[in-house]
Amino acid sequence: MAMKSERALQLCLLWLLMSAILLKPADCHGRKKRLPKPCKHLVLYFHDILYNGKNAHNATSALVAAPEGANLTIMTGNNHFGNIAVFDDPITLDNNLHSPSVGRAQGFYFYDMKDTFNAWLGFTFVLNSTDHKGTITFNGADPILTKYRDISVVGGTGDFLMARGIATISTDSYEGDVYFRLRVNITLYECY
Amino acid sequence: MAMKSERALQLCLLWLLMSAILLKPADCHGRKKRLPKPCKHLVLYFHDILYNGKNAHNATSALVAAPEGANLTIMTGNNHFGNIAVFDDPITLDNNLHSPSVGRAQGFYFYDMKDTFNAWLGFTFVLNSTDHKGTITFNGADPILTKYRDISVVGGTGDFLMARGIATISTDSYEGDVYFRLRVNITLYECY
């Protein structure tokens, strides 16, 4: 009997040791952490209607800066290099601009490459629906012509307090320089 | 005796199992983490004096971008939609502009809604006092007319290395378009 418990004790100590070794470096402060399972997942669309001098009524964004020689109603040549747009775009659950909005995408983007379409984004999803109340803030480069591109979720508030993760953006539709719709596939790995 | 130790061993193993179950999903990589207790808390004020063409001497911020048809000394109509301001504002411990500064709030804001006052903020508190040396960087939407609004703490350096948390902003005072003072209530949940 005592022998048995002795063996069990050894097993217990062994397991303790193993769990101490495995738990600490792998989960809490090791050199490389195991990616946790996503804790939240959302797919949302937002719709940007750029002011072009004629659509003041329904435009949701406007150019506010441009490089030398350019103006603020026509996008620059050079793949719009240097244009900054400020936006307040409706967010919908599907790809229909006229669907009820579940929040606003607010922020700015600018074009930053001369030889291709490429942007940098800083914006916040301000969600206010029965499902979600809170904000998610995004930052990152957007190589527009790539089908799927990842940007970083850098923070959040409310239901998304201190959210971390990534968003995979794809251009769902566009019409010239005036309208584009982005599909945003958000995967959060830290939720509180 | 052996029986007793056997029972204790069973308890030990049970506890191990329970702690393994509880510790792992709840604290380190579960689907939803328990919010830790705040590890740092600061209340600071910053003061923004916007350049209006006449106050070059004491202005701490200036418009640098605006939509088509607007200029850079008068805020736009449409709730300032499209105006970008760059700022370097003093930070104080109380609501007095003339109190000794404990650092500078540096960054930019822009107005992004046509039908109400709403801004988006990207800025850094550069603190340099006996109490705090380091930076805290903030990002997020600012629905100005709401009494308390939360933005994200997205990072930090020095005393605030890799800070995460939120800041609750409230407009403590304002004078037309020239002066506003924000109270920033910072709650950090990750400190190193």
Add this chain to the structure above:
Amino acid sequence: MAMKSERALQLCLLWLLMSAILLKPADCHGRKKRLPKPCKHLVLYFHDILYNGKNAHNATSALVAAPEGANLTIMTGNNHFGNIAVFDDPITLDNNLHSPSVGRAQGFYFYDMKDTFNAWLGFTFVLNSTDHKGTITFNGADPILTKYRDISVVGGTGDFLMARGIATISTDSYEGDVYFRLRVNITLYECY
């Protein structure tokens, strides 16, 4: 024998208790976390050639905003206060502009102090080499005349998924207002 196992059991329980006490507050959700060892370390250079009205061919950045009274080909007086530049700069492994590029630094900076050179940065390293594929996004204040200044790593994608840490920036070289080269020493504390 049984006595021995009893003592060992007590030790085992004691250790469990200690590890429960030590592990939980210290590593996972305590008031202040121990800084983990860095999990990734990179030193990279990026090269900014600012458009000045004559170098359209090889410029990698351009002024797109400026305060009242200024233009977009000459940096403002007042330490460039209010100038916003948008950039798409080559990243190299060493300090040679003509070395093969391992990616692009894309984003914007603006000058935000009237009495000294000081900037605020928001940009992303888009890395695409055999060593690294992914993005790292940075935010923070840049007191240009300080030899070493820290900014925050606020997120990442690909190889740098959810990266957190800091980057120590130093001005490696500059030529008037047209060229500067930054050395970026990146230390990540969270890697997945």
